[in-house]
Amino acid sequence: MTDTQLIASSALKAQARALTEEELREIEHELTLYPDKRAVGLEALKIVQKHQGWVSDESLLAVANYLEMSAHELDGVATFFNLIFRQPVGRKVMLFCNSVSCYIMGCEKIKARISEQLGIDYGETTADGEYTLIPVPCLGDCDRAPVMLMDGEQQRNLSIEKIDELLAKRAIENNSGSGIRQ
Amino acid sequence: MTDRPLTKNIDMSREPFNLGQYRHAGGYDGVLRMFKEMSPSDVLETVKNSGLKGRGGAGFPTGLKWSFVPSGDNAPKTKYLVVNADEMEPGTFKDRLLMEGDPHLLIEGMLIAAYTIQANTAYIFLRGEYLRAEALLRKAIGQAKEQGLLGKNIQGSGFDLEIILHTSAGRYICGEETALLNALEGKRANPRAKPPFPQVSGLWGKPTIVNNVETLCNLPGIIRYGVQWYKNLGKGADAGTKLCGVSGRVKKPGCWELPLGTPIRELVDDLAGGMSGGYELRAFLPGGGSTDFLLPEHLDLTLDYDVIGKAGSRLATGTMIILDDQTCPVGMVGNLMRFFSHESCGWCTPCRDGLPWVDSIFRRLESGEGKDADLQILTEHLEYLGPGRTFCALAPGAMAPLGSALKHFREDFEAHIRTGACPWQK
Amino acid sequence: MAKISVDGIEYEVDPDNNLLQECLSQGLDLPYFCWHPCMGSVGACRQCAVKQYRNAEDKNGTIVMACMTPASDGSIISIKDHQATDFRSHVIESLMISHPHDCPVCEEGGECHLQDMTQMSGHNYRRYDFKKVTHRNQNLGPFIGHEMNRCIACYRCVRFYNDYAGGEDLAALGSHHHVYFGRHEEGTLENEFSGNLAEVCPTGVFTDKTFSAHYTRKWDLQTAPSVCAGCGVGCNTAPGERYGTVRRVVNRYHHDINGYFICDRGRFGYDANSSDQRIEVARFRHGQESQFNTLSALEAKRQLNAMIGGDVIGIGSPRASLESNIALRDRVGVQNFYAGFSDGQFNCLQEVTKSLRETGLVCPSIRDIEQSDCILLVDEDITNTSARLALAVRQASRSAATELAKEARIPLWQDAAVRELAQNTRSPLIILSPQGTRLDDVASELHLLRLTEQLHLLQAIAHVIDPQANDLDDYSEANSSLANNIAEQLCRAQRPCLVSGISAESPALVKACTNIGKALRAHHSKNAESPRPIGLCFAMPEANSMGLALLLESGGKSLGAALQRLAQGNVDAAIVMENDLSLRVSAVALEEALAGQTPLLVLDQQHNSFNAKAQLLLPTASVFEQHGTWVNYEGRAQSSYQVFRPSEGILPAYEYLSITDPVQQCLVSSELIIQELARSDSRFNSLTDLRPPRTGISASMKSPRQSHRYSGRTAMYAQAHVHEAQQEQDRASSLAFSMEGVMLQKDASLMASPWAPAWNSNQAISKFQEEVNGELKQGSKGVLLCSRQSNASPYERFDIDSEQKLACFAIAHLFGSDEISAQAPAIQARCVGPYVCMGQSLANALGIRQHGLVQLETATVRVQLPVIIRSKIAQNCIGIYCANEVDKYALLNGKVALQAVSEHESHIASSRAMFDLLLIKDALRGEA
């Protein structure tokens, strides 16, 4: 590729998408809370992620344009934080605590069970796009270890049985819904 | 009067107090009296005299810290109060309890702190995963606003305060106060050089105080009941109470409010119910993942900053992690090293490149492929990543469990190398 | 001054600096990475650790980072302490854990700061035996190579690129040991100073891609001190040659001018030297013959001599050396010597030289500009015409931050802390411009005004500052409050500075700016206790614009006059030296002149449409291939030394033009020409001091252009000759084309490429500075030719053209507007085709959409050009970028009629493609 083409192709890829009205409204609200536009960068990415599931290049550019900041700088922020997903994730993200108290309480076995049941390792998403398993540092629930945060809900005192139960429930939901969802 | 000022309203089996209930229990009384009767410098004196030390980990006297904020006519008009609610220290689960259990206590504490340093804007920097705390705090802030406890000219005092809740996106380093400020400004959360200290040039270059949630939750009691009451709460040299937690293989893991100076044994054996059946206590980290291991012989020490300091560790967050006899100490420390290595911000060399090496060595040790030289390299890293060597305290914190583990569990390390396997893995 | 003790020895140091900087200033060796002499400290790399002791009794001490510790009085430190050395070797060891062992194939090898520091820190055995972290590299465009695996995360790149140079498309990404320095997506680095990354990066992550394409080790390069010919700033450079081609250009420290940084035109334009447009042999044709004969240099010179007879006129050139212009002038006689400027520039330059000489104002150096606390930037798009000036203006905007930091007692070297404290506090930078500029992000005010409006405003400002300046009663209300406001800021400033230029070719503009300078001086001589330095400078488009202007000061004649003589046909021959006249006048005017059929004798470096018409065409040496003297915008004359001998057919223009007998091969030296000028013309007296005096050893021994380690000399041409090639002799300077001679240790007078024991990278420069960031030891700063007399000359009078319906202004581009560098392939990849830009309302009126075509028509030309609709552009104004293709003088001096071209009529698909590129760049920059 010549440089001209290269720039052109990257410019194409970097096409910003339009932010949705909802996203804009939420971002605008954040803007009222900080004296500096740039401060809202991370919040805005989180808002986008809440609505889109992850932060695509198109979204990143949209936010950068909106906040009048460099997309490169914003990506520097996005890639710094653990919980900004720059790749698509499953519909349900399992934030699995693998820190010390959970370790002592046997989280590795729980993790092995999840991997076995879903066929995914840390950082991976099930083929059906349902689950993504991500390790996170201590979730601050050490007295009820092992724990994970799934779908906004803290799942505590995890055991193999509890995992099986959780996943079985999901499987049922999935199956019953499968007729509706393509 | 109470002897559990932090948790007296807390009952996790129900919703936390709303504003009405909180006020009914005497909440905000102290603050309202403060507005009427105390000048900011009076409050500062009171907090200084109370002997309150920061509960975020470093134990720095709170009043002293506040006194570095410029005051008077020449001081900058804009100042900030920032609440450090990023609780991500492994094994630490105390601030969550306070925020989920009694959010108005924190707001009241913030009012006191903000008034003292004359900050009109306060940010709560909350870790993103604390979803319930987020919801509860939002609600509580909303109530307080509605009732004129936040906003302009609070209760006719002439003092304004707006509280803004900021949720983070998961980085341990954001708990370091200057990294936190960068994160709040929307930047990469690398720590800042000190000096200049945030008290002088902090958030957006303005004087800023960063305090831990628990620290701030101590303030309403101090204002309401006075210095003497607060000092009397402590059983030893330190004033006040402290949230203390126990996690690991104990019968009843949990978090309790105890007077500082309480013997550790009371916490572990009485409150946490002692070790679970079939497990022996081998050692414990007294205050979260960045503290040195203490041994069973230390159980009779009291929960005091100095006492634990003299024993070679730190009280820090006061949430202890118990290592039992059936958990591999190498595995446990390896777990911590992986955490610290991953959470290094990547700014300074020793931490960014030293921790991954340490982490790699641990993985090798655990898999039984460790070499004798590995222990030498680990030992060297203790000094290389020690206090003053790195840009912030993350890496030295990581070296605390490592150093003490190498000292106390040397044989276990050697066994891994000698036998080519982890003795705990059946 | 403070006293500190380092390893038991006392030193006198500056307490306002940090320990690292002061140790280096003392010549001590202390390793570092993240610190940079002009970007301060951030304490990231931890490489500069030393032991500090509280007092004489303290035997333990503590490890501190020297770069983060003030050099306060009484400090006791040790560099040698074993705990400190131990720590430093650990730092290197861990920096290296993921560093590839690719030194043998790494472009940085041999001049790598990381290699040096590794040696210095004593780490030489790899213990780390795990997998290294690896990264994917990015294509960063034609200038900069990217090899992220070599990164040691010192953060210097982003600190330079973003914080210092105002770039936006490079960032630190990721975290922990996966930090990554690059763009969020692959693509060309847009900042005009991106090339400095290759020098700022202490290892081989960011490299000069053009250099890599024809790579040579630093020690195998033949180098000489040179001066950039890209524009009129006169940055000092160190070009490197091997096998007869220039391989790269790097920055050469000059305390008052470029410091540590040059722009990308200066760095990457060198490849024009070996472009296929280069004229390599002389050629000649008889009369009207179309066939050329080629000639050897000797024959060519004889032919030239033969053709010079009778009435011959000479047209000089602002891009030729002073020597060549003198030689031409002397050859044809003063009465027949004509300026090679466009007439507009010629008129401006007469005003500029007058203003330099007579106003007593300061013509600020780049360093002065950096320290100014209030800048009024008028009309000139300096980023595109004199880029290094723009970088200085950007730094000046931080003066207010400096003041704040001083108040808050934050040391200025605490880079991040000072930025944090200051936030967006900036010193006044007031920009008057017909369109938005690359400095807008640091401007305190941007006023989009066409030239005539600017002139009115400038008059009003001068009037407010000193009512004597002009009797003004007709400026509008709006102007008056604006003028008051700007005047007030200028008056308040301690070091105010006016920056403008001659791109608009408006003598009135020069006068208007000068008047403000004079008014300020008058104001302060009345009101202030201590006189303030008031800066006034004009950016110069070419390397010797000022030199030629000074030469012409005593009765020079314009190009227009020369063309008239040619048109009349009463001249026997015309010598045109290094000048493409088609870029100086309209095509019609040039045609008329050439219609006179006067034989054209042209000396030049590159083929172009104009010199294709020459009867005799002589290939001349480039800046790299001759000794030359160049006078920058300040009137500062500087020497450039020949880096290498050009191929046989090529001579410096002044050698062709000398009258000496070519048979004797007694070539004139530039030094002789300069000395003669200095002797014969009092205005140039000071030029006697231009070259460093040859004293001591240097009087008898020459200084080598090649390093001690220059390799393969005996075998270099082995494929062609059995004998080792004979060393070229340089009779014209104190430098030798060889590795023999005296390396002038600690003497920077003839040094191109700094080297000191243990310091192989450009960081060795500190060994040649009086102190870090100080003057070079024995370095030549050049000589200032314009004595600044403070005789208060009267205010200038001028007329302002009446407002036209539509005003045109010329747009310049850093890559493209300079004809020589535009021949370099890398620069070409960044060039865009001609276009027109206008505001939305005008576009609407014309019915033109973004990227549509517009037809421009004057009495003599008609062109169709693509349109860029800009948000930041003055009302009723169009900007035209001619790209050296479109007839600029026909368009700008004529009355232009505009008309939309319907979509399917677009004739210029090719320029359209180039144009797309520009649009995309604009889009990425957040415009459009």
Ligand SMILES: Cc1cc2nc3c(=O)[nH]c(=O)nc-3n(C[C@H](O)[C@H](O)[C@H](O)COP(=O)(O)O)c2cc1C
């Ligand atoms: C790596 C690191 C992480 C930290 N994390 C936290 C945290 O999550 N919460 C907290 O309150 N303090 C944390 N701290 C301590 C803070 O930097 C700071 O000392 C504290 O917020 C001050 O509050 P205090 O004076 O009320 O204790 C951390 C420090 C370091 C070095």
Ligand code: SF4
């Ligand atoms: S010790 Fe250094 S790399 Fe580690 S977290 Fe602190 S500043 Fe970042």
Ligand code: FES
């Ligand atoms: S040079 Fe001092 S820490 Fe990098």
